[in-house]
Amino acid sequence: MQTDRDFTAALVRRAEQAGYRALVVTVDAPVNGLRNREQRAGTALRAGMEAVNLQGMRTPPPPSPETLLFGTPLLAAAPTWTDLAWLRGLTRLPILLKGITEPADAARTIEAGMDGIIVSNHGGRTLDGVRATVELLPEIVETADGAVPVLMDGGIRRGNDILRAIALGATAVLVGRPYVHALAAAGAPGVAHVLRLLRAELELAMTLTGCATIADIDRAVLVRGA
Template sequence: MRESVGRAVQSQIYRDGVYGRKPAVPVAAAALRDAAHRRLSKRALGYVAGSAGLETTATANRAAFDAWRVVPHILTDVSERDLGVDLFGRRRPTPYLLAPIGVLDLVHPEADLAVARAATDAGVPMIVSSQASTPMEDIAAAIGGGSWWFQLYWSREDALMESFVSRAEKAGAEAIVVTLDTHLLGWRPRDLDDAYLPFAFGRGIAQYTSDPVFTALVRERATRPRTTQRPTLAALSALASIARHHPGGFWTNLRSPLPRAAVETFLDVFSRPTLTWDDLEKLRQHTTLPILLKGVLHPDDAVRAVDSGVDGIVVSNHGGRQIDGAIASLEALPRVVTAVEDAIPVLFDSGIRGGADAYKALALGAHAVCLGRPYVYGLTLAGTIGVRQVLSHFIAELDLTLGLSGCTSIPDITRDTLRAV
């Protein structure tokens, strides 16, 4: 990757400015966030921006980046730079991936499809969520020849887990990312104050309603006697939402028991609090794809992951959405990296808001980094174009930070380039 990557984005913005044109989405992280927050409905804002409890974990994620400073070297030839990384047998043009985020139709009608197109344009792998608004096969078609992984929420029904993994592998996923920190739903006051869970309204369950194992469970559920309550306007509105987001025609769905049964079935089978290390072998029996564990924060868990034969881990606290007062992901990263001793790749997630943040995570040992809320904000403001510009800005800033610090490639970014405050 030559010098023009960062400078090209920078120069194009300035050249466009001569003609009165500005980027479709704000470049500054705070401005991007604030613009998206103004656009979102109260429910969407609570779901996207909210975190657990007092939201101290989300705050700690950001504070952890401020605890490190970049110490640049000067008078080194940085005219040619390479942002590429090798990950699971493929050369990636940048160390970025898009973190799995569900219910994207809350922020934009094109949801996952808009993100998929932008990710392919940027050469950034997309980790497709189990809670996507669109079936994985349709997302894979939008990605085309691009790269994507599948994030697995391990259901209470093993047969459903097996079906998801089989579908993902058949559709072209390159890895399975098992998210392990949502076996119980975190205490999220913003959502609780609104008494709003999108899945209860039929949103974010497209992977399920498109799955043969799940639909069989739904048909069985629909035959059970139902307890009825006096309808309210809110209940009728919820029913309309369920019908609108279920496969098939709206009016047909309103008259059918299946859409409501699908929501009830999902709420029954989504979480698996009994999941243990012993269950990982079941997953290995059903796929040859690399398996990563997402939600690792403790070095002992990292060691056990290596011993269990998984192919990679993602250091993440779910963006602060699960445990209030948890350790910041960046604070946990160095100890996890030391614990695995380069046996498997360590990826990083939670809190990155700019290219310099990505630089710090890479310097502390991450092999790649995942972007979350910033690309959702880009989607909110400008759909595919918004996501594409956010990715362009992150890639450009990382490239320029690389060169300005005296580095020419990702392996040059080591802990020696940082100092703790």
């Protein structure tokens, strides 16, 4: 959700018209964390590159030099549960909230009429020290109790990681960094290759743990250390 709510509404309509089947709202990062490696690298879009989906969006005025975050237009416009209710009334598309890390927020997500939960810590790049999503997943799954799908984001590098997440109750997983690296190295064919590798590794892990179908995967395939 952008600070310009009229633009956000237009973006939703564009997504509907383009045939998208769901909306994912990132709720754990109203502002970026301190990404010092990015700062040192001077990361910026190259000439001729721009965020094309955000063209025409009004941006909040810059804060005064005396302020940091609190009291700035950016933080004042950060979405709240009220804004999510507004979004829910704006579209019939399923809405999934990404960035849920607490059971209480999972329960409120369901109460708010959302259609899915994505357990995510933003790759650990927003708030340093947040627990790994694979640790957070079981308690969120328990809270949801089958009311909505629970997906997991973060740390998915091999098919075995997918097996573990499903065993802990995830409906599905999201894959980020492997796709980005593959796209940079080989374009669209690279992403397709990574997807094939992940599927092959998952099917191999399922075979070696005696799981003929996804539904057969449960905690019996896991061994917890002392």
